[in-house]
Amino acid sequence: MNNTTRPTLLILLGPTGVGKTALSIKIANHFQTEIISCDSRQLFKEMQIGTAVPEDEMLKQIPHHFIQSNSIFGNYNAARFETEVLERLEKLFAVHPVVLMTGGSMLYIDVVCKGIDDLPDVDPELRATLMERMKEEGIERLRAELKLLDPVYYHEVDLRNPVRIVHALEICYTTGKPFSSQRTKTAKQRAFNILKIGLNRDRTELYNRINSRVDEMMAAGLVEEARSLYPYRELNTLNTVGYRELFDYFDGNCSLEEAIEKIKANSRKYARKQLTWFRKDPDIHWFHPDQEAEILHLITN
RNA sequence: GGUGCCAUAGCUCAGUUGGUAGAGCAACGGACUGAAAAUCCGUGUGUCCCUAGUUCGAUUCUUGGUGGCACCA
Secondary structure, eight states: OOGGGSOEEEEEEOSTTSSHHHHHHHHHHHHTOOEEEOOTTTTBTTOOTTTTOOOHHHHHHSOEESSSOBOTTSOOOHHHHHHHHHHHHHHHHTTOSEEEEEOOOHHHHHHHHHOOOOOOOOOHHHHHHHHHHHHHHOHHHHHHHHHHHOHHHHHHSOTTOHHHHHHHHHHHHHHSSOSGGGOOOOOOOOSSEEEEEEEOOOHHHHHHHHHHHHHHHHHHTHHHHHHHHGGGTTSGGGOSTTTHHHHHHHTTSSOHHHHHHHHHHHHHHHHHHHHHHHHTOTTEEEEOTTOHHHHHHHHHO
């Protein structure tokens, strides 16, 4: 196979607040291409301030995809992201030899690069029922059920993680087959080359940026945005850093100052979690966001 | 200036009837293929302010400092 004739998906990733957005505009300009956002929360048009969506002028400068494109009232997941991004990429690659994908949603990045198993959609009713049973009957009962339906997965799964157990049961019930028998554990092949560029910076520097960005969100009206979403707080999508802490404040569980501190701390925690995930990916080429020249050199060679 | 109280982890503090010490938060690490900014798991990181005593042994008791707080002048 001749790789030089294949288009390239350039992926710019890194922890929240590291400075991906600014650099992505420069790179996209350089290649005269478009940007696919890989952010599981910027997808939703109702969440703008709290997810640090790029400013309007940036969005006007370069066409962006998968940003503010969906509603929190619909169902979204990683599998759907895979399908939609691949479709979009096919169209974009017809015009651009290089397309840039930017974002920090770890699973979503992996899904575009390696794919996700082909499983049926889960009926929201079934999920609600299982979660209800988890609450009523306790995790042991559902564990025992999983052991019966899928002993293989039972021995692999983190038995203390309710979400994992529920999901396995969901698949067992909707397909009538063990979940484990449908897990391929192999990466899908892509018709394009992938180049991953990771951005990171000194931890203190990163944390300062995260903290001040939260202050900027507050100044931009995050409280008002969160208040308008407060009635829908039960939606999974709104179980997100920056919103759930303010919901707590609206409930009277803490002061506004405490909520803000909590948002900062949880954002820092999220950044750490992202780094943990990225660390084990050997394909990532790491840079400081200021190393523009070095990054362009790597890309064009 | 006088009197009293305080000084222990990055922060707020607990504790040791004298045998070198923990909680919360923060921090740090890990898992993770259909909720993923989700969900789950793990780790104490310390001149117990300094000094000199008493003692087998002092972070703990005593002396003298230093710093902080409160009250009185």
